Amino acid sequence: xxxxxxxxxxxTGLTECILSGLLSVEGKKVLHMDRNDYYGxxxxxxxxxxxxxxxxxxxxxxxxxxxxxxxAIDLVPKFIIASGELTKILVHTNxxxxxxxxxxxxxxxxxxxxxxxxxSTEMEAVKSPLMGLFEKRRAKKFFEFxxxxxxxxxxxxxxxxLDRDSMKTVYEKFGLEPGTQDFIGHAMALYLDDDYIxxxxxxxxxxxxxYTSSMARYGKSPYIYPLYGLGELPQxxxxxxxxxxxxxxxDKPSDEIVTDSDGKFVGVRSGSETVKAKQxxxxxxxxxxxxxxxGGKIRVVEDGKVVRAICILKHPIPGxxxxxxxxxxxxxxxxxxxxxxYIAMVSSMHKVCASDIYVAIxxxxxxxxxxxxxIAPGLQLLGPIYDKFVSVSPLYTPxxxxxxxxxxxxxxxxxxxxxxxxxxxxxxxxxxxxGKDLVLKKRDEEGEP
Amino acid sequence: xxxxxxxxxxLLGESAVGKSSLVLRFVKDQFDDYRESTIGAAFLxxxxxxxDQTMVKFEIWxxxxxxxxxxxxxxxxxxxxCAVVVYDITQSASLEKARTWIRELQRQADPSIVIALCGxxxxxxxxxxxxxxxxxxxxxxxxxxxxxxxxxxxxxxSDIFTAIAKKLPLTAAPSQRAGGTRGAAPGAARAGVxxxxxxxxxxxxxxxxx
Numbered sequence: 247x248x249x250x251x252x253x254x255x256x257x258t259g260l261t262e263c264i265l266s267g268l269l270s271v272e273g274k275k276v277l278h279m280d281r282n283d284y285y286g287x288x289x290x291x292x293x294x295x296x297x298x299x300x301x302x303x304x305x306x307x308x309x310x311x312x313x314x315x316x317x318a319i320d321l322v323p324k325f326i327i328a329s330g331e332l333t334k335i336l337v338h339t340n341x342x343x344x345x346x347x348x349x350x351x352x353x354x355x356x357x358x359x360x361x362x363x364x365x366s367t368e369m370e371a372v373k374s375p376l377m378g379l380f381e382k383r384r385a386k387k388f389f390e391f392x393x394x395x396x397x398x399x400x401x402x403x404x405x406x407x408l409d410r411d412s413m414k415t416v417y418e419k420f421g422l423e424p425g426t427q428d429f430i431g432h433a434m435a436l437y438l439d440d441d442y443i444x445x446x447x448x449x450x451x452x453x454x455x456x457y458t459s460s461m462a463r464y465g466k467s468p469y470i471y472p473l474y475g476l477g478e479l480p481q482x483x484x485x486x487x488x489x490x491x492x493x494x495x496x497d498k499p500s501d502e503i504v505t506d507s508d509g510k511f512v513g514v515r516s517g518s519e520t521v522k523a524k525q526x527x528x529x530x531x532x533x534x535x536x537x538x539x540x541g542g543k544i545r546v547v548e549d550g551k552v553v554r555a556i557c558i559l560k561h562p563i564p565g566x567x568x569x570x571x572x573x574x575x576x577x578x579x580x581x582x583x584x585x586x587x588y589i590a591m592v593s594s595m596h597k598v599c600a601s602d603i604y605v606a607i608x609x610x611x612x613x614x615x616x617x618x619x620x621i622a623p624g625l626q627l628l629g630p631i632y633d634k635f636v637s638v639s640p641l642y643t644p645x646x647x648x649x650x651x652x653x654x655x656x657x658x659x660x661x662x663x664x665x666x667x668x669x670x671x672x673x674x675x676x677x678x679x680x681g682k683d684l685v686l687k688k689r690d691e692e693g694e695p
Numbered sequence: 696x697x698x699x700x701x702x703x704x705x706l707l708g709e710s711a712v713g714k715s716s717l718v719l720r721f722v723k724d725q726f727d728d729y730r731e732s733t734i735g736a737a738f739l740x741x742x743x744x745x746x747d748q749t750m751v752k753f754e755i756w757x758x759x760x761x762x763x764x765x766x767x768x769x770x771x772x773x774x775x776x777c778a779v780v781v782y783d784i785t786q787s788a789s790l791e792k793a794r795t796w797i798r799e800l801q802r803q804a805d806p807s808i809v810i811a812l813c814g815x816x817x818x819x820x821x822x823x824x825x826x827x828x829x830x831x832x833x834x835x836x837x838x839x840x841x842x843x844x845x846x847x848x849x850x851x852x853s854d855i856f857t858a859i860a861k862k863l864p865l866t867a868a869p870s871q872r873a874g875g876t877r878g879a880a881p882g883a884a885r886a887g888v889x890x891x892x893x894x895x896x897x898x899x900x901x902x903x904x905x
Contacts, residue, residue: 285768315803337890343737344770346887464888473887474773481768488759489737494766 251277251493253679254514254521256500256528259287260476260665261656263483264672265527267339268684270490277521278487279514283497284477285484287529288639288659291318291477291598297556301635308633311558312600318475319556319598322659323590323607324668325350325469325573328460331669333470338686341482348596350469351569355433356576357425361565361627364433366461381423388420388430392454408448416447424579430454432577436663438585438611439578456666469573469664475598500532503653509543511652525652525679530642533655545655546642552609552661553617556635557628559604563591564629570595573663576623585611587624588663611661612638647678654679697748700865703774704753707800708781709792710763713815716846717781718755721856726847743853743860751860753777762796769803777809777859784814784843787824790833797837809862811840811855818845 252274255266263285266278284290292300294307294314307314326332326347336342353364357376365371377385394402406416417427431437435453442450460468472478488494502515503526513522533545562568574589581587591606592598599605608624617638625631644655657671676684706714719725722741742752756775761767780796782789793812800810812834814825827843834841840858844851 333890340737342890347890348887470888470890474770478770481770484768485737485759485761485770488761491760493763494761495764496766498764 249275249521251275251521251523252525253277254279254523254526254528256280256514256526256532257287257656258282258285258480258484258496259289259529259656259659260480260483261289261668261671261675262287262527262529263480263487264335264669265656265675265679266492267341267483267486267490268672268676269679270487270492271339272680273490276487276492277495277523278484278492279495279498279500279516281497281499281532285496286321286477286480288531289320289322289476289480291320291475293317293319297635301637311603316594316600317598318477319605320476320592320607321554321556322476323554323588323609324476324659324662325471325590325664327456327468327664327666328463328470329456329468330460330664330666331673332665334686335669335672339483339486341486344482344485345478346473347470348473348571349464350467350471350571350573350592352566352572353433353467353469354566354572354574355429356574356580356623356627357429358580361574363567364429364467366466376429377423377426381426384421385426385430388416388422389458391420392451393458395451406447408451409446411447412444413447413450414443416450417443428577428579432586433575434458436575438661467573471571471592471596473597475592475596500528503533505651505653509651525648525654527654527656527675527679529656530644530658533644533653535642535658536640544645545653546644548640549643550641551612551617551638552641553612553621553636553638554607554609555618555621555625556637557606557608557625557631558599558633559591559606559628559630560602560632561629562593562604563589563606563627565627574624574627575663576627581623583610583620584613585661587621588661589624589627590663609661649678697744697750698865699742699750699752700863701752701754702776702863703756704777704779704859705756705771705775706758706779706781707762707793707796708813709783709786709789710760712781712783712786712789713846714779714781715757717779717813717815717844717852718757720846720849720852722755724849726849728847741856743857745857745860749865751863751865753856753860772800772803775804775808776863777811778804779811779813779855779859780839781813781815782825782830783816784825784830785816785819785822790814790825790830794833797839807864809840809859810837811842811859812837813841813855814843815846817843817850818847 253269253276255262255278258280266276270276294317297319298305298307354361355364362376365374396402434457435450457468499516500514504512504515504520506512511526513520530546535546566572570593572591576587578584578586587610589606589608593604594601606628608621610621618636641658643657648654654675660667673684708714722739738754738756740754742750744750778800780793782793814830831841842851842855
């Protein structure tokens with residue numbers, strides 16, 4: 247450990263591992279450390295022993311759940327949106343060679359006390375109980391408008407301006423009912439609350455296009471998922487980094503961020519050793535998250551909380567046609583909340599649990615001081631729950647850009663259903679570290695022809 | 696037409712025992728005295744043709760240095776069909792390390808994995824610290840294959856890979872095995888989605904991406 251590095255990366259969450267992989271490919275000398283003896287940090291997938299060690303210290307997992315090694319339980323419920331930015335990074339870095347993906351079988355939305363499938367084909371749309379006949383015609387015109395939109399062709403604009411007009415104006419133009427707006431804004435644009443309605447229509451337009459193009463890509467749902475759990479993603483980028491010379495140390499505590507008299511980063515102390523580097527990247531937990539500021543330095547602040555309940559089921563979720571994997575969105579209006587409740591479920595088809603077991607995670611942004619009660623509408627949809635692991639995670643965000651002290655801190659994993667904000671964070675940190683935009687280059691094919 | 700099978704092979708062993716050199720000799724028939732640790736290769740492939748013309752293609756994964764601080768990811772062992780655990784015959788401590796890796800494999804890998812224990816640097820027998828008897832006895836006790844190699848001279852290298860190829864269960868339908876990207880358990884059909892596929896070519900999305 248006596249060498250000097252270009253970058254030390256602390257924590258092996260997905261954000262840190264993507265950065266580590268990309269920086270190593272770029273030729274930077276990277277040391278990547280994690281205090282845990284497993285990869286993934288807050289975005290890890292745990293086996294039963296690790297899960298119980300985390301949530302129920304001292305308690306053994308019940309033997310009836312089967313073999314420990316069959317489990318890879320995600321801590322953060324997210325899926326990969328097929329046409330999104332993470333897919334691009336996976337393809338460009340070629341880490342897809344280490345991974346296998348499966349579709350998520352269906353996406354459902356809760357309305358008036360029951361769940362319905364988000365239509366994935368025109369046939370399903372025609373039959374869907376989500377809209378009445380006339381509303382379907384209006385919605386069809388709305389989607390045709392979005393699909394036909396060309397920035398440079400005013401004839402496709404129908405008198406609307408996506409940048410100046412609000413989404414409210416667009417909805418009104420097509421006369422869409424509030425229930426349909428809920429469906430479009432929450433089940434397709436995947437907004438967690440209704441703030442978008444009063445803002446410029448452009449981002450909502452882009453989100454709907456992302457959703458529909460992702461849906462069109464593989465057919466059943468807009469989402470794909472890596473076999474053996476989301477924890478495979480950080481592992482695959484860590485391998486990319488290692489292949490390009492990155493050094494990995496798990497089970498290695500970071501005891502101090504050492505700075506000089508100007509507050510600039512010098513190195514990381516672990517025990518009695520201090521490793522030096524020009525820059526440091528890390529997740530908030532390595533920079534005083536959740537602790538009183540040490541040495542008077544506050545580097546991250548809390549920006550809300552997410553409640554997540556990992557639920558082990560012995561049956562598929564009722565009302566989902568026995569799907570092996572689903573997303574269910576409960577729009578906030580439906581349950582008198584400000585933020586949506588999400589359910590993400592996977593099963594043994596994704597090699598994340600023993601056969602006949604289903605793992606569902608119910609989550610939402612915390613609004614009250616009784617977070618577990620807030621997810622009750624989601625839990626009620628699951629049927630009997632065999633076991634449940636509830637956690638409330640603060641979302642941390644860095645207070646400085648790192649440009650003056652060479653300390654670059656990533657953000658916590660938010661409540662969104664996919665990884666697009668994770669990639670935004672990667673792009674943001676990359677720009678701050680390297681000084682230019684992240685441009686993905688196709689890696690040379692070595693090894694495999 | 697001859698049958699072709701593909702298997703994932705993982706290399707294990709202490710740093711500097713010659714894991715990468717062994718593969719370089721096997722795959723490219725080259726040797727480099729001052730080889731630094733592996734950079735840039737995700738995995739290498741090499742095909743062994745058996746006497747009955749069966750072709751066994753190895754997808755060989757190197758540790759990429761992640762073994763140095765005990766930081767190999769579970770992904771590394773995942774779906775490995777066979778493993779070559781390397782020690783250096785001139786360093787008795789490296790055989791101790793090999794034992795640790797074999798225990799790790801027995802814990803993490805599929806129970807049906809074929810493991811070969813490989814004593815490398817056989818060209819340096821003047822400095823031998825590990826006797827053939829000792830290593831062989833241990834291998835027999837654990838039910839492992841065993842052989843000595845010299846990546847430098849090439850001695851024993853293709854022998855050990857051929858021996859592994861013969862021991863692998865060649866029972867899967869060739870069409871499912873050959874060209875599969877990941878070494879799934881023999882016989883398992885690849886049913887995933889291919890991210891490299893363009894959105895316009897819908898319909899055949901359950902096919903493999905070879």
